[in-house]
Amino acid sequence: MALIVKKFGGSSVATPDKMQSIVQRVLKGMKEDDQVVLVVSAMGDTTDELVSLARQVTSKPYGREMDMLLSTGEQISIALMAMAFAEAGHKAVSFTGAQAGIVTSKAYNKGRILEINAERVKEALQEGNIVIVAGFQGMTDDGDITTLGRGGSDTTAVAVAGAINADACEIYTDVDGIYTSDPRVVPEARKMEEITYGEMLEMAKLGAGVMQPRAVEMGSRFNVPIHVRSTFSEIKGTMIQEGYSMEVKQYLIRGVAEDKNVAKVTILGVPNKPGYAYRIFAELADHNIDVDMIVQSVRVANEGVTDITFTVSRDDSALVRDVLAEIRDELSIEDILIDERMGKVSVVGAGMAGHPGIAASMFGIMSDNGINIEIISTSEISITCLIGEESVDKAVRAIHAHFFDKD
């Protein structure tokens, strides 16, 4: 007996026909006594159509009402999927995020899963149902509907898998696994059989689009093996898990990731006194803005002030501008500069800690290609360089060729 959570995205459930294909595939793959939870997204373009309806009514982002609106997309999918399973002769029951016990923070459009009360899901499984849960959504403690933001269905799937102690969470997608780099940029990129949560997290945060970082975090927290695989074939994809299951040939690095959706923010002349930097980042956090690669540089000539540079997602740059404008006078900030045309390139690999030469190689490759590095940040398992957006692809190809094509 296995207990599996399977997540299907919007393109997999875009039409009733495609839903019926999934039903056939799921039923064919089930052994007796297997228990299956499906997490599904909204059908095809539904979410975009709902957003477009909202745009006809207002140009403002009314968070609560937008979530009320968008959450209907998945609700339609789960109801139809449950009907499709019943039509195929298998008991099935659908649950909205709220009904599945998914409790989120009160951050509309960007809710975070705080807790899952999975009793209803477990009971329904015990009763022999295939359980179909709406991805991307939950409910606050106050009973307001929230959504988890784009890609939130991955997070739902992994979180539900954790809550019901599933044997694995399968993420069905339009690629057949995780690659050492984006194959559209690096044609030689190879599919990985396995990758650790930590490595995947670095890859995902850096834009390797396949998995939501929050979903990977969830997987790590609850130790749920995540199998990223293709909707269109039966071949094994990539397992994201705690460690490696065997000593296969290991490269020095695991992958080369890139992110072109980056804006660099520089705040000039922040008084170099306790509390000022805190105020800035607390204000950004209050607006749910993720900040990365923070560098603070004290000016030699003027000890009273400091310059702070950090990166944010380009989507947030307008919001950052507004938030900082609000506190600019209060904090006596001299100037705020935002450069939206930035990108990040990273090498990722749990084994790199013992190989100090990797950073040197990376910087050397950048230099050989005439690419200027604006900021460097490192973690236990990654090295990231902030560079101009226009140089990102060239850098990724050169680095990938250096580390992977040697043998």
Place this chain on the structure above:
Amino acid sequence: MALIVKKFGGSSVATPDKMQSIVQRVLKGMKEDDQVVLVVSAMGDTTDELVSLARQVTSKPYGREMDMLLSTGEQISIALMAMAFAEAGHKAVSFTGAQAGIVTSKAYNKGRILEINAERVKEALQEGNIVIVAGFQGMTDDGDITTLGRGGSDTTAVAVAGAINADACEIYTDVDGIYTSDPRVVPEARKMEEITYGEMLEMAKLGAGVMQPRAVEMGSRFNVPIHVRSTFSEIKGTMIQEGYSMEVKQYLIRGVAEDKNVAKVTILGVPNKPGYAYRIFAELADHNIDVDMIVQSVRVANEGVTDITFTVSRDDSALVRDVLAEIRDELSIEDILIDERMGKVSVVGAGMAGHPGIAASMFGIMSDNGINIEIISTSEISITCLIGEESVDKAVRAIHAHFFDKD
């Protein structure tokens, strides 16, 4: 200060433009300190489109999942309406049926409102919001989404008005009030200024399509004055209330109602013993089938058996056939006859009790027009004749002419 519930149907909220018109109308009509709850239906054809999606997946009526699906229609409307109010500068908040505290029976597709826990609605009003509630839906005690059946938004509106003790419930519709008969059938039909709950209930049950009978019952139970009026004009419509506010000119009858959606069911040879009729009607009730005009006739020649005739909505006739087939052998029923081409014509009026001549006049008119009456049933305030469907319009016109055109 007035506390008003306003209900707008699907055609009134069919497009974002129409929603904005409603917003303008509601805001224009509000006095300071007025509190307003809007109950809205799904946009235009949304419900039909959702049903059509379900039909592509299954031909069976999966009650729970169908309600999961259909309830999204209103959820889309309420979210957009709340945004439209906010855009127009007024605080607004939307609630699904469940969030508005509407608890229903577990009868999917035909849920009945058992209770409304209106605390959230009241709080949101206190906070200065226009509150927008999804019509047509609720939630069971177990947390399953239900719908109330077609026209259920009227019921939602009146029930919410009762629960929050509103001063009135306004039902906006595409006609400008309740008429003495269907104007499409009887061009001389007149708009009524007032009608009692009891009279309206008889009119509504008999197919005078404007108001759901259950909504009228709710109004009567909670003594909520219901104002049926036009979406497209400001003129006063018809007030449905406990009694008449003044002694205006009263006709002997208030209206002539018709219903062409009737099937006659005859069960031949039911053993004339205690418990048999009960078994039949209990079985029908268990399937949520509304039964009307019951006649039991004991055969003179054979005292052991009886024939039972009753009417149901034509939509239920296939279900009735199945249900009776199940118990046919057990109850030793001789035969089951269903005639789907029947109709009802009724005269309605609280004042008719003191005028026994009304029934005689009605039968005389039928006879003069060569119309055969199959069953007659009477209540305190109505007389109903079951006749062939093809004669319904003729009968209604003749009766209306007799009672209304005299003076």
